[in-house]
Amino acid sequence: MTDKIFSKEEWLGGLEALRKTYGVFVPVKDGDFHTFMPFDKGNIPDFDYQNSRLSPKSVVYPQSERLFEYTLDKADSEADIVKESPKDYSPRAVVGIRPCDVQAFQIVKRNFDNPEYRDPWWVQHFESTTLVGLGCNEPCSTCFCTEVGGGPFNQEGLDVLIFDMGETYLLRGLTDKGEALLGKITGGSPADDQALKNAEDLAASASKKITSSIPTDKLKEKVTNDLFNAPFWEEIAFACLNCGTCTFLCPTCWCFDIQDEVLGKEGDRIRNWDSCMFPLFTLHGSGHNPRDNKFQRVRQRFMHKLKYYVDKYDNGVQCSGCGRCVRYCPVNIDIREVCNLMNNY
Amino acid sequence: MNQPMLEDSPYLPKWAEITRIEQLTESEKLFEMRLANGEPLGHSPGQFVELSVMGIGEAPISVSSAPTENDVFELAIRRIGNLTTAIHGSVTGDRVGIRGPFGTPFPVEEARGKDLLFVAGGIGLIPLRSFIRFVLDHRDEYGEVTVLFGARNPSERIFLDELEQWEERDDIIYLESVDKSGPGWKGNVGVITTLFSQIHVDPSRTYCIVVGPPVMYRFVILEAKARGIPDRQIFLSLERKMKCGIGKCGHCQINHLYVCQDGPVFRYTDIFDLEEAL
Numbered sequence: 247m248t249d250k251i252f253s254k255e256e257w258l259g260g261l262e263a264l265r266k267t268y269g270v271f272v273p274v275k276d277g278d279f280h281t282f283m284p285f286d287k288g289n290i291p292d293f294d295y296q297n298s299r300l301s302p303k304s305v306v307y308p309q310s311e312r313l314f315e316y317t318l319d320k321a322d323s324e325a326d327i328v329k330e331s332p333k334d335y336s337p338r339a340v341v342g343i344r345p346c347d348v349q350a351f352q353i354v355k356r357n358f359d360n361p362e363y364r365d366p367w368w369v370q371h372f373e374s375t376t377l378v379g380l381g382c383n384e385p386c387s388t389c390f391c392t393e394v395g396g397g398p399f400n401q402e403g404l405d406v407l408i409f410d411m412g413e414t415y416l417l418r419g420l421t422d423k424g425e426a427l428l429g430k431i432t433g434g435s436p437a438d439d440q441a442l443k444n445a446e447d448l449a450a451s452a453s454k455k456i457t458s459s460i461p462t463d464k465l466k467e468k469v470t471n472d473l474f475n476a477p478f479w480e481e482i483a484f485a486c487l488n489c490g491t492c493t494f495l496c497p498t499c500w501c502f503d504i505q506d507e508v509l510g511k512e513g514d515r516i517r518n519w520d521s522c523m524f525p526l527f528t529l530h531g532s533g534h535n536p537r538d539n540k541f542q543r544v545r546q547r548f549m550h551k552l553k554y555y556v557d558k559y560d561n562g563v564q565c566s567g568c569g570r571c572v573r574y575c576p577v578n579i580d581i582r583e584v585c586n587l588m589n590n591y
Numbered sequence: 592m593n594q595p596m597l598e599d600s601p602y603l604p605k606w607a608e609i610t611r612i613e614q615l616t617e618s619e620k621l622f623e624m625r626l627a628n629g630e631p632l633g634h635s636p637g638q639f640v641e642l643s644v645m646g647i648g649e650a651p652i653s654v655s656s657a658p659t660e661n662d663v664f665e666l667a668i669r670r671i672g673n674l675t676t677a678i679h680g681s682v683t684g685d686r687v688g689i690r691g692p693f694g695t696p697f698p699v700e701e702a703r704g705k706d707l708l709f710v711a712g713g714i715g716l717i718p719l720r721s722f723i724r725f726v727l728d729h730r731d732e733y734g735e736v737t738v739l740f741g742a743r744n745p746s747e748r749i750f751l752d753e754l755e756q757w758e759e760r761d762d763i764i765y766l767e768s769v770d771k772s773g774p775g776w777k778g779n780v781g782v783i784t785t786l787f788s789q790i791h792v793d794p795s796r797t798y799c800i801v802v803g804p805p806v807m808y809r810f811v812i813l814e815a816k817a818r819g820i821p822d823r824q825i826f827l828s829l830e831r832k833m834k835c836g837i838g839k840c841g842h843c844q845i846n847h848l849y850v851c852q853d854g855p856v857f858r859y860t861d862i863f864d865l866e867e868a869l
Contacts, residue, residue: 313602316645318646326606326645326688327606328603328643328645328688330600330603363837363839365839366600366601470846470866471864474846474866475866500839500841501840502834502835502839503842504834504835504840506646506649513645513646520840527832528832530830530831531650531671531672532671536805536845536867537867542867546844550844554844554846558847
């Protein structure tokens with residue numbers, strides 16, 4: 247573990263140079279919001295931000311990814327035979343990612359990379375990505391990472407952690423991947439004891455700013471069917487529009503669909519994010535829909551995150567406390583309130 | 592940029608050729624297929640495949656042939672959605688993609704030496720036929736075999752030649768009924784549960800295997816229980832919109848279970864209290 251101090255100019259110059267060996271993704275101001283984009287001439291990083299509206303999960307798990315390709319041209323002897331599409335697994339760095347979004351990758355990893363299953367694409371994208379996290383000096387009012395196993399300076403899953411010290415950045419290499427990235431950035435000076443203490447103080451004071459109390463301790467012992475049949479689901483779902491915003495913004499939602507698209511005689515097989523909020527998600531060809539009602543879909547989302555996942559992996563909830571679904575739900579459905587209801591039922 | 596092909600990717604379809612097509616009813620066709628690599632499909636009765644029609648997509652289809660049938664396999668398909676309409680337009684020699692087989696099989700081994708009561712409603716006979724044919728190919732390894740088949744009307748009966756053969760065989764009991772009679776129909780009329788009064792079962796040694804539309808399960812299970820068949824000897828196959836086939840995409844999730852992986856064949860005791868399952 248190395249701790250180095252960089253001036254902000256020095257660090258920005260280092261990032262520019264880093265683009266020779268990494269695809270560098272940074273938060274860029276985009277209208278009223280921030281979005282993770284490749285750092286190039288048009289996209290200037292802005293690290294003075296709270297969090298991006300869309301989580302950076304798409305760097306590892308693209309919203310749409312071409313898996314396979316084929317030709318439909320019957321004159322071609324290879325017609326209809328599916329081939330893997332080329333993919334880009336060159337090294338990438340996500341710089342400025344918040345610790346909650348890094349924790350979200352750890353949550354999704356349990357689904358896509360475990361002893362029984364390694365997702366052919368997610369795993370390779372993830373392994374080629376270096377996560378350079380930026381601690382949160384000023385968490386949002388909707389943040390609750392501390393309640394779900396994380397924290398504004400949580401180091402778990404990060405390769406590098408950045409402390410914004412005002413005039414300077416303190417960079418902490420946490421893994422071999424992270425040290426390798428830092429090794430490519432010239433300049434900086436070793437952090438002295440005072441700087442290290444200041445960094446720890448910064449982290450401690452940030453944690454105290456998160457005041458939400460969201461107990462999750464009793465979820466595991468609850469009987470699934472009791473929660474499933476609890477009286478509050480209709481009321482929670484009452485205003486839901488089934489717009490799917492919560493699932494698309496969520497850094498821990500991983501459900502997908504696989505679709506074919508054809509242009510002329512050339513076809514692609516594409517994996518797209520999907521959402522359990524949509525009736526089509528479960529609709530059978532026959533017209534039968536086992537999850538036909540809105541409240542059933544809302545219940546599915548919360549039960550998956552806060553009960554089924556908890557039971558299956560015994561490693562906390564499927565939520566990193568980023569608060570995006572709370573901030574951007576058009577009808578103010580609040581996972582913190584739902585979690586409270588479930589935990590106390 | 593480029594990397595080796597993922598030959599063992601669970602998402603990469605193997606290509607197969609349609610070797611025979613048979614019109615079963617107005618809306619169902621049977622497709623016999625052979626994998627291009629010459630290998631057998633390697634399925635067990637009750638499993639399904641993800642069938643690709645390139646340019647259209649994929650859909651889960653249960654295998655209707657028994658694994659005893661060498662290097663070809665059969666999918667019987669109702670024309671009802673995008674993919675099934677597309678496959679109905681295909682001709683012998685066309686290429687399709689196959690992933691799988693996926694999912695849990697019927698209790699082929701556990702039920703060996705026991706009596707079997709098959710209950711099929713409508714195209715529920717398609718997956719069940721795989722097990723029935725397997726049992727008929729290994730007839731001396733199983734006890735009494737009874738097949739109950741119910742269709743909405745006579746024109747929706749499928750595999751007519753086989754139904755006739757089953758009726759003629761003296762080593763199995765075959766009974767059928769239609770919900771609504773039609774021209775020339777002389778058989779039973781009534782829902783499938785009305786056939787239960789015509790059969791005798793030894794409940795302790797009977798395995799009841801049920802496949803049909805969602806509404807049928809509730810009533811057939813009641814009949815089976817009334818006959819004293821233990822819950823753990825009742826098996827059923829659930830239908831869901833299964834996409835990936837390996838428990839990852841989320842479409843077929845019922846509470847903590849994934850139908851594509853934990854099912855589609857379930858032991859009744861494993862799902863009797865599973866909300867949203869039946």
